[in-house]
Amino acid sequence: MYSKELLSPINAFLHCETPEAWLLEAKKPENLRVILTDHLICELKAAQSAMYLIRKYAVDKESADALLAWLKPFEDFTYRMQGDWRDLLKHNSLSKSMLPKSGTPYGQDLIDKMVLLIKEELHHFYQVLEVMQEFDIPYENITSSRYARGLLTHVKNHEPDALIDKLICGAYIEARSCERFAKLAPLVDNRIGDFYVSLLRSEARHYQDYLTLAEEIAGKDISERVAFFGKIEADLISSPDDDFKFHSGSPSEASNKSDMTQTNLVGQI
Numbered sequence: 001m002y003s004k005e006l007l008s009p010i011n012a013f014l015h016c017e018t019p020e021a022w023l024l025e026a027k028k029p030e031n032l033r034v035i036l037t038d039h040l041i042c043e044l045k046a047a048q049s050a051m052y053l054i055r056k057y058a059v060d061k062e063s064a065d066a067l068l069a070w071l072k073p074f075e076d077f078t079y080r081m082q083g084d085w086r087d088l089l090k091h092n093s094l095s096k097s098m099l100p101k102s103g104t105p106y107g108q109d110l111i112d113k114m115v116l117l118i119k120e121e122l123h124h125f126y127q128v129l130e131v132m133q134e135f136d137i138p139y140e141n142i143t144s145s146r147y148a149r150g151l152l153t154h155v156k157n158h159e160p161d162a163l164i165d166k167l168i169c170g171a172y173i174e175a176r177s178c179e180r181f182a183k184l185a186p187l188v189d190n191r192i193g194d195f196y197v198s199l200l201r202s203e204a205r206h207y208q209d210y211l212t213l214a215e216e217i218a219g220k221d222i223s224e225r226v227a228f229f230g231k232i233e234a235d236l237i238s239s240p241d242d243d244f245k246f247h248s249g250s251p252s253e254a255s256n257k258s259d260m261t262q263t264n265l266v267g268q269i
């Protein structure tokens with residue numbers, strides 16, 4: 001079990017609860033494959049998004065190269081079907097310490113929080129593969145839902161506002177993932193439910209880290225911008241969506257035919 005205090009800031013942050021109709025769909029055994037596969041890919045996207053932020057804003061070239069090398073075996077497995085997933089655990093380490101590039105206003109705090117987050121997301125990635133193995137679900141790549149793209153399309157295109165917006169989006173995606181894991185946990189097989197509960201603490205911290213970084217970097221009150229993204233996020237979650245995925249909206253009639261065939265690059269947990 002988890003403490004209610006863990007979820008209360010998250011529920012206060014989110015502008016709506018996950019619709020009952022999504023939970024009804026998500027607990028169906030025939031949807032386990034799409035939920036776990038999408039979850040798996042979202043864990044990698046979470047690591048990629050965090051890595052992108054520190055590569056773009058914070059570290060020198062040598063550190064950026066070490067980051068890319070860290071992620072490569074995970075990307076090779078996911079997008080190119082290369083390598084054995086069991087070997088990925090031993091690849092989850094960074095070959096050098098990360099140094100801020102000269103002149104960057106975004107320093108060690110961004111790097112430290114994001115490096116820890118990447119390590120945890122890649123560990124989650126491996127854990128989802130373990131669950132898929134246990135439930136005899138082979139990995140195949142699938143399209144991402146409209147969700148992350150629907151948020152990120154509103155990111156401003158000038159700095160530092162762009163970075164602040166991306167961090168706020170990160171906070172919402174982490175918070176929603178946390179809320180969904182908590183709601184879904186009692187509705188699915190115990191082994192999967194226990195796994196979801198085990199993810200709550202780190203995903204709750206990821207939400208808080210993104211929000212804290214956004215506030216620190218802005219150096220001013222960002223509550224209006226947070227509320228702006230909160231409304232967009234709630235709309236993506238509560239409006240009809242015919243593509244059933246981990247972060248999808250309220251399932252519509254066509255959503256049972258979720259697409260397990262194509263590739264896309266947006267998402268995060």
Ligand SMILES: [Fe+2]
Nearest residue numbers: 043121124269
């Ligand atoms: Fe995660």
Ligand SMILES: [Fe+2]
Nearest residue numbers: 174203206269
């Ligand atoms: Fe996360």
